[in-house]
Amino acid sequence: MSRTIDNAPYTAFHRRLALACSGGPLLDGYILSIVGVALIGMRPELGLSTADVSLIGAAALVGMFVGGALFGVLTDKIGREVMYTADLIVMIVCSVLSFWVDAVWALTLLRFVLGMAVAADYPIATSLLAEWLPAKHRGRLLGQQIIAWYAGAVLAYLTGYLFLTFGGPGSWRWMLGSSTVLCVVFLVIRRGSPESPRWLAANGRVGDAVRLVEKHLGVKVDGRELMPEPTAPGAPTGLRLLMTPPYRRRTLFCGLFFLCQVGPLFAMLTFGPQLLEAFGMPGGTVLETLGTGLISLVFLLGCYPALRLIDTWGRRPVIIRSFALMIVPLAVLGLFPDAPAAVVVVALCAYAFLCGGPNVLDWTYPNELFPTEIRATAVGVATSVSRIGAAVGTYLLPLSLSGIGTGPTMLIAAGVTACGLLVSVLWAEETRGTALGAAATTPGTAPRKARAARPAPQPVR
Known part of the structure; x- marks a missing residue:
């Protein structure tokens, strides 16, 4: 276990690395959200059915299910640095090709591959970041990665609004291709990022x-x-180790709480405009897009108090209280689907704000609860499991709104959230406050208080 890294001074290097690692979450938020706006123009132009819309919306999430599990294992085997930029190159290619699509199958395939690339980035970047961070700052900086996700979602709706307002027919193509710019920016930012010293030592x-x-x-x-x-000769490794008694419960916990959180959340963000219209908001384009962008902004704002609370209250009380409170606005929307527009917006914003607790723990928990040799695998598996819920929710939301109505749909979302609780x-x-090695290798409940910190290491002369 590395006391030196856990107790190291927090420097500009950590800030730069956190910025570089935020590219994956930001692109995820952007890529998953921009398609919801693009569908406004795409649907009549390509003659999409409700099933087509659901398929396109869920394709990236299905890709994330495959990519998370596959590339998490690969990242633990070949290292974090090797794949750190390769996934961005794949995103660039798919984003450029998305501009030219004219068939549902082609767009679905590209969205699937994009989802795989985005999911690959989570175990790569978050495990790399966790393995460099001092213990005192680990929760906050890992939690901040989700802020990048919502920043990407807000940017997507702002970009979509501008294209809808000034782009005219066919602007949905530019929306889908616009993620190319963000990919290139982060490709430049990531140049020179180092490998994880913990992974190097473990191998x-x-x-x-x-030296690093x-x-x-x-x-x-x-x-x-x-x-x-x-480890003992012949001991389980990789996915097998995740399913052994010391880690089985942690694996289930990380995957299931993540699933219960993002299932309703992704569906709402992907089809935000359609959801607001189902609640009786004015139809069209601009108002629905701006309304969904506002809710995405509230999702982002809710993360800031949660970042502080996970280091003052602790991880466990924050996630429990957040899930309990998140049920309330969803139940209100389910029981009163004909409520005035102001009530609907307030309830949706309340849900978005309260999601901050689980949001900032999505990548904090799996990175802290597993050792270096399976850390990326655990993050990948948690991401994959969560995307089962996200894909199912995204696929079923438009069908549920048209089939059983908004009230029952929101009550189902409340039930899923109750399972997360x-x-x-x-x-x-x-x-x-627990050292990364101690939190990862001690099955059961880790200590609530930080271990006594050793004196900070002396700078190299």
């Missing part, structure tokens, strides 16, 4: 790990402390 490259720590953190480190705990009450652990 026998202790000397390289020591001394170069980027400015502190001396004993290579032996970077080494993970030895139950999972959190039963299995959420406390990792606040």
Whole structure:
């Protein structure tokens, strides 16, 4: 376990790395949200049916299910740095090709591949970031990655609004292709980002790990402390290790709470304009798009108090109280679907704000609860499981709105959220202030208080 990294001073290097790692979440928020706006113009131009719309909306999420599990395992095997930019190149190619699509199958395929690339970035970037961060700042900076997701969603709706207002017919093509610009920007930002010293040490490259720590953190480190705990010959690894008794409950917890959170959330964001219209908002384009953009902004704002609370209250109380409160506005919308527009907007915004707690823990928990050798695998599996709910919710939302109505649809969302509450009450652990190695290798409930910090390492002279 690395005391040096856990107790290292927080520097500009950490800030730069956090910015570089935020590219995946930001692009995810942008790519998943922009299609909801693009569908406004795409639907009449391509003659899309309700089933086509659902398929296009869910394709990226299905891709994320496949990509999360596949590339999480691969990232633990070949390293974080190797794949750190490759996934962005795939996103660029798919974004450019999306501009030219004319068939549902082609767009569905491109969205599927985009989803795989986005999901690949989560285990790559968040595990890399977690393995470089000091313990004191780990929760906040991992939690801030979700802020990038909502920033991407808000940017998508703003971009979509501008294209709808000034772009005219066919502007949906420019919307789908616009993610190319963001991909290129983060491709440049990520140049020079280092490999994880913990991963290097775990794979026998202790000397390289020591040199990276001394170069980027400015502190001396004993290579032996970077080494993970030895494992017995023939012990399970990878996905098999996730399903062993010490980690099985954690794997289920991370996947299920993530699933229960993002299932309703992604459906609302992807089809926000259609959802607001179902509640009786004025139809058309601009008002629906701006309304969904406002709700996305509230999702983002709700993350800021949650970032502070996970380091003051702790991870466990934040996730439990947040899920409990999130049920209330969804129940209101379900029981009173004909409520005035102001009530609908307030309820949706309240739900969005209260989502902040689970949001900032989406990547914090799986990165803290698993050791280096399976950390990216755990993040990938949690992402994959969550996207089952997101894909199902996104596919079913337009069908549910037209089939059983807005009230029952919102009550189903409240029920899914209640399942997230139950999972959190039963299995959420406390990792606040705990060294990364200690939190990851101690099954059961981790200590609520931080371990006594050792003196900060001295800078290299």
